[in-house]
Amino acid sequence: DQQVKQNSPSLSVQEGRISILNCDYTNSMFDYFLWYKKYPAEGPTFLISISSIKDKNEDGRFTVFLNKSAKHLSLHIVPSQPGDSAVYFCAASPGGGADGLTFGKGTHLIIQP
Amino acid sequence: EAGVAQSPRYKIIEKRQSVAFWCNPISGHATLYWYQQILGQGPKLLIQFQNNGVVDDSQLPKDRFSAERLKGVDSTLKIQPAKLEDSAVYLCASSLDRLSGELFFGEGSRLTVL
Numbered sequence: 001d002q003q004v005k006q007n008s009p010s011l012s013v014q015e016g017r018i019s020i021l022n023c024d025y026t027n028s029m030f031d032y033f034l035w036y037k038k039y040p041a042e043g044p045t046f047l048i049s050i051s052s053i054k055d056k057n058e059d060g061r062f063t064v065f066l067n068k069s070a071k072h073l074s075l076h077i078v079p080s081q082p083g084d085s086a087v088y089f090c091a092a093s094p095g096g097g098a099d100g101l102t103f104g105k106g107t108h109l110i111i112q113p
Numbered sequence: 114e115a116g117v118a119q120s121p122r123y124k125i126i127e128k129r130q131s132v133a134f135w136c137n138p139i140s141g142h143a144t145l146y147w148y149q150q151i152l153g154q155g156p157k158l159l160i161q162f163q164n165n166g167v168v169d170d171s172q173l174p175k176d177r178f179s180a181e182r183l184k185g186v187d188s189t190l191k192i193q194p195a196k197l198e199d200s201a202v203y204l205c206a207s208s209l210d211r212l213s214g215e216l217f218f219g220e221g222s223r224l225t226v227l
Contacts, residue, residue, distance in 0.1 A: 032214055036216075099169065
């Protein structure tokens with residue numbers, strides 16, 4: 001049973017435009033959400049996080065939005081750059097830290113020149 | 114600052130053989146994790162250590178997988194005997210403590226079981 005779902009296996013976006021990656025979750029106990037970015041042959045790297053007391057968190061070109069009632073979060077990248085091409089994993093945990101961290105299957109973002 | 118070190122990077126074995134993976138976390142990181150990532154899936158937690166104690170091993174197939182972190186620093190994950198479905202990338206990660214959701218991952222060890 002997938003508790004964290006990323007329904008788009010891949011997404012293609014033109015350079016300079018906005019990339020929007022979506023993530024849904026089913027476990028109501030999740031209260032801390034993270035996005036990780038992964039390049040081929042490397043381990044995932046932390047990108048941005050948000051706790052359930054907020055509905056938005058911004059870090060440079062990256063913004064994460066959380067809609068608790070819909071159990072949905074999204075990652076916005078503006079403007080998209082070629083180096084953003086990677087697999088993005090959404091992850092969630094119930095305790096505010098990494099205990100019980102559950103990952104989605106990932107979305108492969110491809111930035112077209 | 115050195116990152117999380119893992120070895121070997123690649124391993125090919127036949128089913129029923131055994132294999133061991135090693136991980137050295139970032140210096141000072143108390144929490145260490147082993148994740149299994151099967152192709153096309155997200156990472157799945159196998160075991161979590163806090164110093165040299167196990168916090169969570171609920172998803173570790175204990176009939177064939179074992180892990181230890183004897184001195185609270187580096188860790189070894191062993192599979193014996195391996196099955197075809199164990200083919201995956203084994204990722205080690207560390208964090209300063211359990212309150213931090215920011216995990217630092219190593220490059221992973223890719224296992225192919227034939």
